[in-house]
Amino acid sequence: MLFPLTLSPRRIALAALVSLVAGSPLSAQSVSESDLAALRYFLSIGDEQAVRAEKERLQEEFPDVEIDALLEDLTQRSDQVDTSQIWELIARSEYEGARELIARTRQEQPSWSPPDELLNVLNERQGQTNFDTAIAEDDLTAALATIGEFPDLLTCQRVNNAWQLAELQARNERVDSAISTYSGILSTCTTSDYVIATLQKASQVGTESQVAALFETARERNPSMRSRLADLESELAPLIGRQDMVNGTAMDSASSTSSTASRSGGPAPVTSLRPEYRGNRVAPARVSRTARDAPVPVNPAPAPSTGRQAPAGGGSLSSAAAAADREDWATCLRLTNGNQSARMLSQRGWCAMNMGRPLEAIRAFQTAAANTGDAQLARDSNYGAILAYLEADMVREAADLSRRASLSAQQRQTTDKSILSQLALQSFDNRRYNETVAYVDRLSRETGGLDRGMAMLRGYALLHSGRKPQARQQFMAVHRSSPGPDSQRALVEAR
Numbered sequence: 001m002l003f004p005l006t007l008s009p010r011r012i013a014l015a016a017l018v019s020l021v022a023g024s025p026l027s028a029q030s031v032s033e034s035d036l037a038a039l040r041y042f043l044s045i046g047d048e049q050a051v052r053a054e055k056e057r058l059q060e061e062f063p064d065v066e067i068d069a070l071l072e073d074l075t076q077r078s079d080q081v082d083t084s085q086i087w088e089l090i091a092r093s094e095y096e097g098a099r100e101l102i103a104r105t106r107q108e109q110p111s112w113s114p115p116d117e118l119l120n121v122l123n124e125r126q127g128q129t130n131f132d133t134a135i136a137e138d139d140l141t142a143a144l145a146t147i148g149e150f151p152d153l154l155t156c157q158r159v160n161n162a163w164q165l166a167e168l169q170a171r172n173e174r175v176d177s178a179i180s181t182y183s184g185i186l187s188t189c190t191t192s193d194y195v196i197a198t199l200q201k202a203s204q205v206g207t208e209s210q211v212a213a214l215f216e217t218a219r220e221r222n223p224s225m226r227s228r229l230a231d232l233e234s235e236l237a238p239l240i241g242r243q244d245m246v247n248g249t250a251m252d253s254a255s256s257t258s259s260t261a262s263r264s265g266g267p268a269p270v271t272s273l274r275p276e277y278r279g280n281r282v283a284p285a286r287v288s289r290t291a292r293d294a295p296v297p298v299n300p301a302p303a304p305s306t307g308r309q310a311p312a313g314g315g316s317l318s319s320a321a322a323a324a325d326r327e328d329w330a331t332c333l334r335l336t337n338g339n340q341s342a343r344m345l346s347q348r349g350w351c352a353m354n355m356g357r358p359l360e361a362i363r364a365f366q367t368a369a370a371n372t373g374d375a376q377l378a379r380d381s382n383y384g385a386i387l388a389y390l391e392a393d394m395v396r397e398a399a400d401l402s403r404r405a406s407l408s409a410q411q412r413q414t415t416d417k418s419i420l421s422q423l424a425l426q427s428f429d430n431r432r433y434n435e436t437v438a439y440v441d442r443l444s445r446e447t448g449g450l451d452r453g454m455a456m457l458r459g460y461a462l463l464h465s466g467r468k469p470q471a472r473q474q475f476m477a478v479h480r481s482s483p484g485p486d487s488q489r490a491l492v493e494a495r
């Protein structure tokens with residue numbers, strides 16, 4: 001029986017980069033603090049043109065409110081609760097200390113509530129750290145307890161966690177539980193790379209009947225992959241039931257077939273010595289929950305810990321780079337494990353990110369950037385960390401590092417575009433449509449135009465905010481340049 005997990009998509013609302021408190025008397029009547037999120041963001045990055053445009057929009061929407069006075073009042077109030085110490089504790093992985101400080105602050109300031117993004121980042125980091133520790137120590141009981149406490153660890157976006165859990169279950173002779181975990185992945189995640197890698201892994205621990213059932217689940221969920229799945233089933237037939245290979249090279253090879261793509265889609269820096277980090281984030285016309293946010297159900301049967309440790313590395317930079325060139329991310333991670341040189345850490349960061357381990361990538365990149373005298377390596381490592389933050393939906397950290405880091409012009413363009421795109425998507429998903437328009441308009445100025453997805457997103461944000469004529473104009477512009485059924489439907493909706 002699958003372990004039921006009910007999740008909502010983890011949306012970190014990071015547009016407002018200043019901590020907020022209860023609304024002021026001015027804002028209580030008409031302007032909510034979410035209305036000011038985009039303006040606060042533009043102020044934090046020093047974009048004067050965007051600030052002026054957003055102030056004009058707010059003044060037009062709220063003619064009876066003095067926007068400058070409102071901002072000053074809110075800033076004074078927010079300054080009364082300084083969350084910087086809490087963020088510092090989180091950055092140092094002192095999670096219990098951060099929670100204690102949150103509790104003390106709430107006692108001292110009864111009207112204050114910690115910002116959602118602070119709690120989301122705290123939960124995500126603490127959960128991932130605890131889970132990684134449990135995996136490294138081969139402690140299945142602790143891993144399952146962590147998942148129960150932090151269920152967002154098991155989503156399709158973090159499919160590597162589910163894979164590691166299944167492998168841990170198999171190593172602890174809980175094969176049926178491992179098969180249930182693999183079945184949960186196949187029932188929930190439809191990304192082709194995830195499907196293939198999951199079946200490869202499952203074929204090494206399951207019986208013929210169990211693996212056949214998993215293939216049937218995959219075919220039912222992914223009818224367009226039937227031909228590819230048939231070929232894969234034939235290829236894997238000799239491996240089915242080879243449980244002795246779970247900890248060997250076959251498992252590592254299966255892991256390497258999955259390359260988690262970044263939503264930022266930035267090119268690889270020259271010194272990373274790895275293939276291009278390919279992106280596949282396409283802005284939809286309407287933002288909704290996607291497969292990557294869906295929970296992966298697992299079987300919660302506990303098992304005793306054996307206390308085994310993960311093996312150390314020992315490979316050279318050239319061998320790790322060669323593995324990366326082959327997109328053999330698992331081998332790259334094994335070769336770089338434990339090596340603290342800046343170049344090896346940076347290489348490990350790229351491989352971890354492509355392996356779907358953005359938090360591990362962040363740690364590697366940050367350590368590399370902080371411990372090298374090579375300006376280009378530091379720049380590329382910071383760039384990698386920004387992409388990893390975005391992959392982990394940690395937009396606040398990505399925006400903060402992007403402001404502080406020295407990047408090339410191309411890297412700056414890539415990161416700015418990605419941050420603004422994610423802020424636009426998040427605000428739309430949270431029904432803050434005016435904020436969405438502000439982010440998309442700045443994105444248009446930054447890049448000299450919009451791709452079709454973002455143009456459609458802007459149209460729907462205008463439509464949902466009650467600006468139907470402007471929405472129809474936006475949809476018409478899209479339909480004239482690249483007509484499609486979606487733009488035709490949008491024009492009908494905007495009549």
